[in-house]
Amino acid sequence: MNSPEKKIRVLVAKVGLDGHDKGAYIVASILRDAGMEVIYSGLRRTVSQVINSVIQEDVDVLGLSILSGAHETIAQKILAAMKENAIDDKLFIVGGVIPDEDISKLKKMGVDAVFTQSSNYNEMIDFIRSRVN
């Protein structure tokens, strides 16, 4: 657990072939402004690359941005890999174009929170702070 003084560390990641990264950049910038340390993975990462970064960078939060409709497949793979690497205590958030009916599916799967383009950023910041600290 982090002491309140320690900065919350976040990895914002893009997995798969989706090239839309506006949301990733905006989220990274907003979380930085909220005092967190944010790393952005860049485009087209594989699940294992992202999991390695989570471990190496010792982040508290993994935020995945997906706008290609592949969210179920990718989230499933990430969750399995987190478990396998015993890092499933870390916060795992999905953001992007996610239809409402899929949000509950993702949460049931084990995703901690889902945010979409109409979400409020303060809500996201509060959620991360309440769960990490």
Place this chain on the structure above:
Amino acid sequence: MSEKDKLLKIAQAKKQWEEGVLAKGLARLGQSTSPCRFYTPADMEDHDFLEDTGFPGQYPFTAGRNALPIHVPFWGRGKAHGVGKSVRHAFGYSGYGTPEDLRDYYIERAKGPAPAGGPNIAFDLPSQTGYDSDHELAEGEVGKVGVAVDTLADFETIYEAFTGDRDIDKIGSNWTVNGTTNIILAMYCALADKRGIPREKLSGTPQNDILKEFAARGTQVFPVEPSMRMTRDTISFCANNLPKMNWTSVAGYHMREAGATRVQAVAFAFVDAIAYLEEGLAAGLALEQFYKQMSFLNFGGGMEFLKEAAVRRAARKVWAKIMRERFNAAKPSLWTYKELGGGVAGYWPMTKTRPLNNLVRVALGAAFAAMIGEPPVCEPPFDEPLGLGHSNEARQLAADAARIIAEECKLMDVQDALAGSYYVESLTSRYEKEIFDIIAKVDELGGAVAAIKSGWVKERIVESAIAFQRQLDSGEQIQVGVNKYIEPDEIEILIPRNSPYKAERLADAQQRKIAALAELKKTRNAAKVAAHLEKIENAAKNPNENLIPLFIEAVKDMVSMGEICQALRRVFGEV
């Protein structure tokens, strides 16, 4: 009285009005300053009608690129949409699942109210980024945002829906592909060869605007320089073999969607277009041989419609000057660009909450499009932010909205109705200057290729995106139902939506596609495949060799798109 004296008189009168009538009016309403502004001829002081606005279809084209907007005579044919020239126009951006799924969708669509027109194909991300369906990175993406195409067999399957009086020499095809354009073009040529159709009869438009992929959309396959070489190959191959094929659809749209301001979107689209034209010239072609087959998608849009209208008017004028002064094009027919137009509201302002509001947003934007001589296309359908694929209901509402604008409001009856508006004209002049300023800055950086390579363009876009988000967060920018009017007494309204795509097919598309690819690989001549790939890899090392003829021969022997791209990556490098 001289013009100058007239303007002076107006300026003086305005001052009196502000101090008298306006001040009183404000005081009565308890306002210290006015929240609105009134424009007069004094705000467009240097405006010269003939020089700055002019007539539609005549330099500087501010009032319209064509004497008569080309959508006007074809409007309202409705169910007879297929007659005459418009049969060549691809429409209805569509694509999902396997080639069989998409073929069946097109066969179904042909039975509907608008049967004619070629396909406007959306490809899945693996097909756009040059990976076969069985690649690790493709997992979960196969058939999702578009159809999965690995080999010529897939293309042949899709086009089974286009035969007879809708064969590929009679229709136009649109393909939303960029990095893999030349392989898709090769497949289309191979298909024509197999059907006995002369290649020169093929018409269509691949998006093929690779520079904006680096800046905004992210499906680049190779690094910037080899990507430009691929574009040069497209230009010269099309100029010499496919005279009816548009070799690009330059898209400011994606950069705007990614966050660029309206001025940046136009300027960045133009610097990219300049770079492509320079490639064509460097390949030894004359402008006359390839310029007319360069098309533009559009510049994207936003909700401040008067400003959007002004920037599009400014774009027409700026481009005319670029062609005339920068490229020294002598013929007036080389001073305008081919563009789809419409879509003034853009896609990014669409909201997921209270989504029917999106219909209002796009319809209002489309009304402004009509008022500057662009088609009142009500895109996107209102359910765009709800997930992938538009419902039949949303498409119906969008089509009706456009019909209402054209036929009930009669907004297409006047050409560029906003011409002469003191506000719009002054803004048009301001945007013209701002667009030229960015173009000059990019020139200073060494041109579009250098500015893309260094990340400068991308940084500007991200910067603008973040700035706008901050304004949304602070409440300076409003999105109804998102950051304002969200109290519990507001009602979320949803209507039934039915997809034209079959969900059960989408569910197992990936398995079916991978199985089909595995099956096909067993029946190919492996030695021939290897020989083609070796030939392609060697040719890629010689920048003067056009690779498209080699792609055509390779795809005929069922070499896959992923295999070709892999061979090219060995020479060009990866991104």
